Amino acid sequence: MKVIAILMIIAACSVVGFEISNGFARRTKNLRLWKDALRILEAEIVYSQTPIIQVFQKLSKQLPKPMKELFAQLAKEVADERGDLYEIWSEKLEDFSKISHLKTEDVEILKQFGRTLGKYDILQHEKQIQLTLTHLDRKAAEANEQNAKFGKMSRALGVLSGIFIALLLL
Amino acid sequence: MIGDTGILFQVAGIGIIVAMIHTVLKQMGKEEFAQFVSLIGFIIVLLFVLNSISDLFQQIKSVFFLKG
Amino acid sequence: MEIIEIVSLGIVTTIIYLLIKDKQPAIAFLIVFIAVLLFFLYLMQYIQQILALIQHLGDKANINQVYIKTIIQIIGISYLTEIGSNIVKDAGLDSIASKIEMVGKLFILILAIPIFHSLIETILGIFPLS
Numbered sequence: 001m002k003v004i005a006i007l008m009i010i011a012a013c014s015v016v017g018f019e020i021s022n023g024f025a026r027r028t029k030n031l032r033l034w035k036d037a038l039r040i041l042e043a044e045i046v047y048s049q050t051p052i053i054q055v056f057q058k059l060s061k062q063l064p065k066p067m068k069e070l071f072a073q074l075a076k077e078v079a080d081e082r083g084d085l086y087e088i089w090s091e092k093l094e095d096f097s098k099i100s101h102l103k104t105e106d107v108e109i110l111k112q113f114g115r116t117l118g119k120y121d122i123l124q125h126e127k128q129i130q131l132t133l134t135h136l137d138r139k140a141a142e143a144n145e146q147n148a149k150f151g152k153m154s155r156a157l158g159v160l161s162g163i164f165i166a167l168l169l170l
Numbered sequence: 171m172i173g174d175t176g177i178l179f180q181v182a183g184i185g186i187i188v189a190m191i192h193t194v195l196k197q198m199g200k201e202e203f204a205q206f207v208s209l210i211g212f213i214i215v216l217l218f219v220l221n222s223i224s225d226l227f228q229q230i231k232s233v234f235f236l237k238g
Numbered sequence: 239m240e241i242i243e244i245v246s247l248g249i250v251t252t253i254i255y256l257l258i259k260d261k262q263p264a265i266a267f268l269i270v271f272i273a274v275l276l277f278f279l280y281l282m283q284y285i286q287q288i289l290a291l292i293q294h295l296g297d298k299a300n301i302n303q304v305y306i307k308t309i310i311q312i313i314g315i316s317y318l319t320e321i322g323s324n325i326v327k328d329a330g331l332d333s334i335a336s337k338i339e340m341v342g343k344l345f346i347l348i349l350a351i352p353i354f355h356s357l358i359e360t361i362l363g364i365f366p367l368s
Contacts, residue, residue, distance in 0.1 A: 149198055149199075150198065153194055153195070153197075153198045156190075156194045157191065157194060157195075160187055160190055160191050160194070161191070163183075163187050164184065164187045164188070164191070167180060167183045167184050167187060168184070168214065170176075170180050174276075175247060175276065177272060178247075178250070178251065178254070178269065178272055178273060178276070179254075181265070181268060181269055181272060182254040182257070182258065182269060184265070185254075185258040185261075185262050185265035185266065185269065186257070186258060186261075188262060188265065189258060189261030189262050189265075192261065192262070193261070208262065208264075211262070211265060212262075212264045212265060212268070215265050215268045216268065218272075219268050219271055219272055219275070222272060222275050222276075222279075223271075223275055225279065226275050226278055226279050226282075226321075227318075229279065229282050230282065230314060230317065230318060233282060233285060233286050233289065233314070234289075234310055234311055234313065234314025234315075234317070235307055235310055235311055235314070236311060236314050236315075236318075
């Protein structure tokens, strides 16, 4: 009975540690996905000059899981004309930031980008996309570093604190 | 019969775990947290010791008529 | 063979102490502390028996209870001082250990005063000085 309780405590704390470390890993991954998305967006806007709804649809087809739903919803809501593009964009980003472990500063960069979307000509758009990409590059480098640094640490700390609490209650 | 030796191993385990947490935190450059964890571990162990020392003193008092 | 338990406890304590000493000197010291406490707690049971024997003998010899009690208290104080000074010495503070011992000696002297007093009275009773 005691052994089971001890194992449960250790397991619970380990899960918390792994979850935190996962958060760091997911942030890195999502930032990389966003960079991909912006590159595709750039190609579509600058070279193919596709309308924004079709761009979103294309993006939702090309990108993997968490981004897929985001762009699908964006395409749908823009098509329904549920309001300003920027409003929809920032609203969806808020929802997205809850599941993607992105930090507020990352979301803020993307929101800034959304503010410019559809307001200027193609040349301006290209510049804006480039600007956002450099911002995201910096954030991605930072996230990578943090992932390498704290990912392992939080895992080790989770397991160790579990054992520690179990020992205290022994 | 020797008394409750489990406390010895429990304290040893806490010491080792605290040392490991200290090492991990120090490696990641969280010096102040590492220091803090060491202090907390020490205080917890001190509480254990406090219990057993009060046991001993109570027993000495009752055996040697040192009440009052 | 309870001596085996004591010896093995000592060895185990030493090993654990060596293991933790480099990383956490404070906790390593507390482990030694716990081991010392366990040893003395173990000794208490036997001391109780010895004291019971002394009291029994005193009763049989018709010695005043106060004297026996004083002697036992003196033993108790010396025992306590021993524990305290041992633990402090383990931490490497010999100067404080010697102060504890000094205070212990003084207290023993204070406890002995009533016995000394009655001794003087007896002597004065044998040689009437007036």
